[in-house]
Amino acid sequence: MPGEPLCVEEEFMPGPGTYLDDKGVVRAAIIGEPVFDMASRRVSVKPLVRKSALPKQGDAVVGIVAAVKEDVAIVKVIGFDIYAPFKNPITGLLHISQISDQRLETIYDAVKLGDLIRARVVNSYVPLLLSTKEPRMGVILAHCSRCGAVLAKRDGTLICSACGNVETRKISIDYMVTARRGSKKS
Ligand SMILES: [Zn+2]
Numbered sequence: 001m002p003g004e005p006l007c008v009e010e011e012f013m014p015g016p017g018t019y020l021d022d023k024g025v026v027r028a029a030i031i032g033e034p035v036f037d038m039a040s041r042r043v044s045v046k047p048l049v050r051k052s053a054l055p056k057q058g059d060a061v062v063g064i065v066a067a068v069k070e071d072v073a074i075v076k077v078i079g080f081d082i083y084a085p086f087k088n089p090i091t092g093l094l095h096i097s098q099i100s101d102q103r104l105e106t107i108y109d110a111v112k113l114g115d116l117i118r119a120r121v122v123n124s125y126v127p128l129l130l131s132t133k134e135p136r137m138g139v140i141l142a143h144c145s146r147c148g149a150v151l152a153k154r155d156g157t158l159i160c161s162a163c164g165n166v167e168t169r170k171i172s173i174d175y176m177v178t179a180r181r182g183s184k185k186s
Pocket residue numbers: 144145146147148149160161162163164165
C-alpha cells in the first residue's frame with residue numbers, strides 16, 4: 001500500500017514504485033507487490049494491474065482456438081497478452097472473412113484447434129468478434145497436427161522440426177518460433 005515502509009535505504013535502494021522518505025526509509029508509492037532484488041540490492045513495487053475490464057473495439061487480445069466449425073473459429077480469449085491473462089477466458093469468434101485479406105478456400109488453412117492467436121477485437125460485447133487481417137495478427141504459436149511438436153516459421157509456412165510436416169496458417173509476423181536456417185524436411 002502507498003506509504004507502507006519496505007526497508008531502510010541501507011538494506012535496499014529505492015526502485016520503481018517506491019520512494020525514499022526523509023528518514024531514509026524506503027516506502028511503497030503505489031499499490032502492488034514488493035520485489036526485493038538481491039543482486040542489485042534494489043526494492044521495487046510491481047503494480048497490481050486490474051485489467052478485468054472487458055476488451056473493447058480496437059484492443060488486441062490473445063486466445064486459443066477452441067473449435068473450428070465451417071466458417072468460424074471459436075476462440076478462448078485469454079488476455080490482452082499471454083503474460084497478463086484474464087481471470088476467466090472470454091468467448092471470441094473469428095469468421096473466415098475476418099482472417100486474412102486473401103481469400104481462403106477453407107478456414108482450416110488459416111487456424112487449427114489449439115493454435116495460439118493474436119487478434120484485433122472489432123466489437124465491444126461478448127462474444128468478441130475478432131479479426132486477424134493485420135500483419136501482427138494471426139497465429140503466434142501452433143503445433144504439428146501430425147506429431148504434436150511445436151511448429152517453426154519458415155518463409156510463409158510452418159514446419160515441424162520433429163517430423164518435417166509442413167502446414168499453413170494465417171501466420172502473425174510475431175510468430176514465436178523461427179526455423180533455423182538450412183533446416184529442411186527429413
Ligand atoms: Zn510433426
